Amino acid sequence: MTLDELLKDRSEEAKSTYLSHISIDCVVFGFDNGTIKVLLVRMKGKRHWMLPGGFVENHEDIDDAAIRILTARTGADKVYLQQFATFGKKDRSQAFFKQSPALWHAQRFISIGYFAMVDFNQVIPVADDISDKCEWLPLQELPALAMDHSTILSKALKTLQTQVNYQPIGLNLLPQEFTLPELQKLYESILGRTLNRGNFYRKIMALDILEKLDEPRKGGAHKAPNLYSFNVKKYNEAFENGIYDRW
Amino acid sequence: MTLDELLKDRSEEAKSTYLSHISIDCVVFGFDNGTIKVLLVRMKGKRHWMLPGGFVENHEDIDDAAIRILTARTGADKVYLQQFATFGKKDRSQAFFKQSPALWHAQRFISIGYFAMVDFNQVIPVADDISDKCEWLPLQELPALAMDHSTILSKALKTLQTQVNYQPIGLNLLPQEFTLPELQKLYESILGRTLNRGNFYRKIMALDILEKLDEPRKGGAHKAPNLYSFNVKKYNEAFENGIYDRW
Structure with a gap:
């Protein structure tokens, strides 16, 4: 049919x-x-x-x-x-x-x-x-x-781009365990531009929503990268209260 | 009827x-x-x-x-x-x-x-x-x-409270000429809390959207307060581009 x-x-x-x-x-x-x-x-x-x-x-x-x-x-x-x-x-x-x-x-x-x-x-x-x-x-x-639908999609993306300025992101997009470069890639992909690595790490750490895992990621020829996961309680508090108060 | x-x-x-x-x-x-x-x-x-x-x-x-x-x-x-x-x-x-x-x-x-x-x-x-x-x-x-309608109103206010963190406000709410204490009152009324006067003045000036008028407000027993108006072009640019980029 x-x-x-x-x-x-x-x-x-x-x-x-x-x-x-x-x-x-x-x-x-x-x-x-x-x-x-x-x-x-x-x-x-x-x-x-x-x-x-x-x-x-x-x-x-x-x-x-x-x-x-x-x-x-x-x-x-x-x-x-x-x-x-x-x-x-x-x-x-x-x-x-x-x-x-x-x-x-x-x-x-x-x-x-x-x-x-x-x-x-x-x-x-x-x-x-x-x-x-x-x-x-x-x-x-x-x-x-x-x-x-292109207009609808653009508006959704723009909303997300604004939102990362005042709410954390990633809990629903990333797997349970991830590296900081992976989290940075997520932000870069949403914002559509590259970010300075040192600044990003400093700012993301200041949010106090990450927990470093004891075991680094296994496998691979290079130095094993550190793994992180979100502290869900702190993440949700930051999501609810906002990560920034300008005034 | x-x-x-x-x-x-x-x-x-x-x-x-x-x-x-x-x-x-x-x-x-x-x-x-x-x-x-x-x-x-x-x-x-x-x-x-x-x-x-x-x-x-x-x-x-x-x-x-x-x-x-x-x-x-x-x-x-x-x-x-x-x-x-x-x-x-x-x-x-x-x-x-x-x-x-x-x-x-x-x-x-x-x-x-x-x-x-x-x-x-x-x-x-x-x-x-x-x-x-x-x-x-x-x-x-x-x-x-x-x-x-109470829910609808609360959501509107919450949207506005979030928005003042990343967009200027006031162009449509204030008369053409206003004093800085009046602008501060507007922010306080939206946010539902008092703001430190010095911090507010410093932050609002940093947005570079205000123009100080030559003539202070006339009348009244006290020292005549300075009058400001929005630079509409700069205000609209700040509104469009956002006043804050966290990342």
Whole structure:
């Protein structure tokens, strides 16, 4: 079946299950091999990648809807999810279904954006039955996305870039144990620029959210690098209270 | 006519004019007499105050809807408006119209929150014909609001409190000319605590967004205080680029 046939089959059920005019789009960030990646899907027969998304059930909180949508794509049941903006230009999604305007899915949608940070290694991307692909793509090499999804993604990234100035980051993106160069790479990948190593170490240590492990990483020809993990209690306190008070 | 009768009269028109399930609520901040105030309305026959709000027309961008709604209440045509969060708990608005569930207005609404900062002296609060009051109430002495509007207001204030750490504030809240103690009062009123005068002056001057006027304020028995205004170009650059880069 084509995408339109599949969606036509579901239009009636969608109409009775979901609120009209409201959708959710998820920007899922993962960190792999020193670079930020984003989870994207491609619907059957469509040329452009898009953000994984879905709709809000009639009697469902929007935050619960976002978790449900994300879990279906990633298999991950505990992810950090944060609403960051809502997108409602009048023509943001109409063109996508212009050849089948009678579909429930072709109505005007205002989309609530959530971003998620997940441990790349814990996620198995799942393509649903209206998509032929669900994959991680590197943030720095993304193609143009469908609808206004490039705008949504940019806003999520900008939010994250601002947020690292006043909240710690990494607990949900890094594996349990990591080296300081790996943590620096994470910051550099989010900020899109290199950081001075000495300054970064000094500043990250000043946050007092890291614990140095007794055993360095094993294997490799060079001197074994020290391993760290987050002190979750201190990390969460810093996340809640902010790491910086200008005034 | 009672509120329910008024709304019943409009349910048909509302149904054909506005998107279902989506509303907008505006948190309007003003600064008067050294304290932050919030613009609130009270619908006819209702006991609780609420945020001014409205709906999105079928072919209207959500940002345009927010401007339209705000202009109708304040008469101000150039206000700083910023979307800050969307509120969608399943039961957030049902109770409000529980005695008239057939009204279009009694359906489930997911509400997009915008906050606005306005020059208190430029605004004339306007009660529409379904409200009996539209007034400025001081932030520190607010009563419990209708629906989840206290939650929406708290989130707006928290967003603002975070934002003053990385963006300048005041251009839209203060009159054209102001003294440094007035600017400090604005920050204190937003942050909810007093600030050390010397530190504040040093930090605010370091932003390089102020211009000292040649003439001090006239009148009064004491030494005339120096007047300042914002250098709008520098203010906007600082607003856009951020006033702080931690990394």
